[in-house]
Structures are given as C-alpha cells and as structure tokens.
Amino acid sequence: MTVLAVNTGSSTLKFALYPVHLGQVQAATLTGSFSGLEPQGQASVQWRMQDGLTGATREGSEPLQGGADRFEAALQRLQALLRELGLAPQLHAIAHRVVHGGTAYHQAIVVNDEALHGLHALSPLAPLHQPHNLMGIALCQRSYPGVPQVACFDTAFHTTLPEVETRFALPEALYAQGIRRYGFHGLSYQYVHGVLQTVSDRAHGPVVMAHLGNGASLCATREGRSQATTMGFSAVEGLMMGTRSGALDPGVLLHLLGAGWTAQRLEDLLYRQSGLLGVSGVSADMRRLRADPSPQAQRAIALFEHRVVREIGAMAACVQGMGVLAFTGGIGEHDALLRTHVCQQLGYLGVAMDDAANAQAAGDAVRSIHAPRSAVEVWVVPTDEGKVAAQAAADVLLATQP
Ligand SMILES: Nc1ncnc2c1ncn2[C@@H]1O[C@H](COP(=O)(O)OP(=O)(O)O)[C@@H](O)[C@H]1O
Numbered sequence: 001m002t003v004l005a006v007n008t009g010s011s012t013l014k015f016a017l018y019p020v021h022l023g024q025v026q027a028a029t030l031t032g033s034f035s036g037l038e039p040q041g042q043a044s045v046q047w048r049m050q051d052g053l054t055g056a057t058r059e060g061s062e063p064l065q066g067g068a069d070r071f072e073a074a075l076q077r078l079q080a081l082l083r084e085l086g087l088a089p090q091l092h093a094i095a096h097r098v099v100h101g102g103t104a105y106h107q108a109i110v111v112n113d114e115a116l117h118g119l120h121a122l123s124p125l126a127p128l129h130q131p132h133n134l135m136g137i138a139l140c141q142r143s144y145p146g147v148p149q150v151a152c153f154d155t156a157f158h159t160t161l162p163e164v165e166t167r168f169a170l171p172e173a174l175y176a177q178g179i180r181r182y183g184f185h186g187l188s189y190q191y192v193h194g195v196l197q198t199v200s201d202r203a204h205g206p207v208v209m210a211h212l213g214n215g216a217s218l219c220a221t222r223e224g225r226s227q228a229t230t231m232g233f234s235a236v237e238g239l240m241m242g243t244r245s246g247a248l249d250p251g252v253l254l255h256l257l258g259a260g261w262t263a264q265r266l267e268d269l270l271y272r273q274s275g276l277l278g279v280s281g282v283s284a285d286m287r288r289l290r291a292d293p294s295p296q297a298q299r300a301i302a303l304f305e306h307r308v309v310r311e312i313g314a315m316a317a318c319v320q321g322m323g324v325l326a327f328t329g330g331i332g333e334h335d336a337l338l339r340t341h342v343c344q345q346l347g348y349l350g351v352a353m354d355d356a357a358n359a360q361a362a363g364d365a366v367r368s369i370h371a372p373r374s375a376v377e378v379w380v381v382p383t384d385e386g387k388v389a390a391q392a393a394a395d396v397l398l399a400t401q402p
C-alpha cells in the first residue's frame with residue numbers, strides 16, 4: 001500500500017508519499033513542501049524523491065505560479081507533480097490533515113458526503129485551515145476517484161483532556177452546543193510524544209510540548225495523554241501566532257463590536273492581521289523579524305516569547321511539573337535564539353540549557369539541548385504530522401478492508 005499525506009497548514013502545504021509494509025508506514029519516498037502560502041508570502045515548492053530500491057534521488061524547487069487561491073494552486077501543482085513523477089497510479093489512499101473534528105470525530109475516518117457536510121460546518125472555527133483542508137479532499141476525490149480519502153483530525157489527540165480543561169466559564173447550555181475547548185496540533189503532538197518515548201525514559205511523566213510554527217500552541221501530557229493545551233474552541237486561542245492574536249480579553253471584542261466592527265472584520269483582525277504581523281507591522285515570518293533590528297520587529301518577538309514562557313508555566317501547573325520540554329514547528333525547530341530566551345526564563349523550574357547543543361539543533365534531527373545539571377530534559381523534535389496521518393489512514397483502511 002502507498003499513502004499520500006497532505007498537510008495543509010496556515011502558511012504551508014506539506015506532502016509526503018509513504019509505503020506501508022505489514023501495516024506500518026515506512027520512510028517517505030517523496031517529501032515536499034509549499035511554503036509562503038499566507039497573504040503576502042513568497043509562494044514556492046521544494047520536493048525530493050528517493051527511489052526505495054536504488055537509493056537514487058531527484059529533487060526540484062520552483063516558485064508557485066498563479067492562482068487567486070494559493071492553496072488551490074498548490075494542490076493543483078502537487079497533482080501535476082505526482083503525474084510527472086509517475087506516482088499518481090500508485091496511490092492507494094490519501095491522508096488529509098483536517099484541523100477540526102468537532103465533537104463527532106475522535107479518530108481518523110474515510111470521508112463520505114455526510115461527514116464532509118459536518119466538517120464544512122466547522123470552518124468558522126478554523127478559517128485559515130478547515131476550508132483548505134476540505135478543498136484538498138474535494139480536489140483529490142475528483143482527481144483520484146475510487147481512492148479513499150481519509151480525514152485525520154488535529155483535535156483527536158486531545159479527546160483525553162480532563163473535562164475541566166474543556167470548559168469555558170459559560171452557561172451549561174453553550175457547552176452542550178459544542179462551545180468548549182478542543183485543542184489542535186494533535187497530529188504533531190502525537191508524533192513528537194512518540195519520538196520522546198524512544199529517547200527519554202521521562203516521557204511517561206509530565207511533558208510540555210511547544211508547537212511553534214505559523215500556528216502555535218502548547219500541550220501538556222501525562223502518560224502520553226493530553227491533559228492541557230493552549231488552543232481551545234478555535235485555532236486562535238492561546239499563544240500569539242504568525243497572524244493570529246491568541247488569547248485576548250473578550251472585552252476588546254465587545255468594545256470593537258460596539259464601535260461598529262462587523263463579525264467579518266473581527267475575524268480578519270484576529271486571524272490575519274494580528275500576531276507577529278500585526279504587532280511588528282513588518283511580517284508574520286520569524287526569519288524576517290529576526291533579521292530586522294527595528295523596535296517594532298523586536299517588540300513582536302519579545303511578546304511572542306513572553307507568551308510562550310507565560311503559558312509553559314500554566315501547562316506545567318496543569319500536570320504538576322515538567323520532566324521534559326520539547327520544541328517543534330517551524331520556529332521551535334529552527335529558532336535557537338527563541339529557545340535560549342524561553343529556557344533562560346524557565347530557570348525557576350530547573351531548566352538549564354546546553355548552549356552549544358542548542359546552537360547546533362537546526363530542525364534536521366532529534367536533539368537534546370539541556371545541560372547535564374538541568375532538572376528538565378529539553379529536546380528539539382522535528383515534527384512529522386504527515387507520518388501520523390498516513391499511519392492513521394493505513395490503520396483505518398486495514399481495519400475496514402484487511
Ligand atoms: N530558520 C528559522 N528561524 C526562525 N523561524 C523560522 C525558521 N524557519 C522557519 N521559521 C518559521 O516557521 C514558520 C512556519 O512554521 P511551519 O510549522 O512550517 O508552518 P505551518 O504552521 O504553516 O505548518 C515560518 O512562518 C517562520 O516564521
């Protein structure tokens with residue numbers, strides 16, 4: 001069996017082709033990523049294919065051409081690439097990361113029209129993701145009729161959250177309507193925790209994982225089960241992000257509504273005009289802000305780091321400690337300075353960093369970056385949401401058609 005994983009984030013579309021052997025997903029034979037898909041981004045694609053038998057590699061990179069909707073253009077280009085590489089006929093299933101599964105889905109499903117309808121209704125809770133995720137499914141249904149499309153949910157990992165963590169302090173009737181906290185980045189947390197289990201004998205205890213990319217959140221686990229997380233009802237709660245505000249006093253929204261702002265304008269503010277982009281006025285891309293000495297850019301980075309430090313304290317409180325701290329996502333994997341600043345402020349929890357190891361960790365491999373005296377193990381773990389999705393798709397297909 002060969003499974004294609006399609007991971008549509010808010011600024012990227014990552015894809016990978018995985019052979020499955022005896023039910024287990026193997027190393028990907030094709031990997032690639034479209035990046036810069038956010039508004040004002042420089043959209044391009046990079047890919048690399050490795051022949052499983054000969055080991056020969058082919059690779060390519062190019063700017064992404066045209067298309068009013070960059071995610072749609074990226075999906076079209078991906079399908080053309082699969083044709084050009086002769087891979088399209090090999091697809092047995094396509095695993096799609098779908099950010100929101102609501103209350104209905106606790107594990108991956110083979111999508112049908114009824115499920116798609118229900119998932120579309122959740123689009124307002126993840127407007128930067130869910131419409132693209134579902135468009136990917138629709139395009140693949142058309143291009144590859146008969147190939148099962150499997151939806152793999154970011155929310156599924158968090159179904160172990162204690163009830164108290166799922167609640168807002170709102171009237172009970174709203175909870176019953178699904179106005180509750182769900183949590184996201186679950187495929188990433190599942191992958192990172194799986195890796196931590198192989199490298200640390202403390203992974204079963206209190207762990208805090210920081211997924212810091214264009215979207216950003218934290219998750220605290222015990223025994224690998226999600227116990228607390230910073231994203232909630234929608235993918236805007238919690239940390240500051242590339243273009244999202246994160247947690248905000250709801251009084252600000254009431255104030256703006258009172259001043260005549262429409263719901264659409266508020267959505268645009270909270271999801272697309274805030275975060276690193278809004279505070280800096282320069283860019284949502286951490287690389288650009290790091291290279292920009294202006295006070296605005298530096299203020300945005302300082303606020304981003306402050307919110308991470310603040311919420312790591314909250315996560316550790318929820319699981320009563322922190323034996324392991326793991327960084328992942330585009331910023332978590334690559335930005336050594338952010339890890340330094342965050343860890344310096346976590347000295348009170350016993351975190352001590354190995355500066356040389358931290359400087360070397362560049363998102364290319366799993367690395368420990370703590371000093372021997374550190375009370376907390378600190379790891380950088382490059383995430384692989386596609387691999388978790390592909391395995392989930394293989395599991396669900398083998399369970400239904402062994
Ligand atoms: N070398 C780097 N240093 C700092 N930040 C980086 C670096 N490389 C990537 N990033 C950040 O990672 C972000 C993208 O994160 P990623 O997790 O790949 O995206 P998404 O959340 O869309 O899946 C970029 O916006 C950029 O800010």
Ligand SMILES: CC(=O)OP(=O)(O)O
Nearest residue numbers: 009010184213215235
């Ligand atoms: C849920 C979310 O924010 O995802 P991403 O980091 O891919 O934007």
Ligand SMILES: [Mg+2]
Nearest residue numbers: 009213214215
């Ligand atoms: Mg992401």
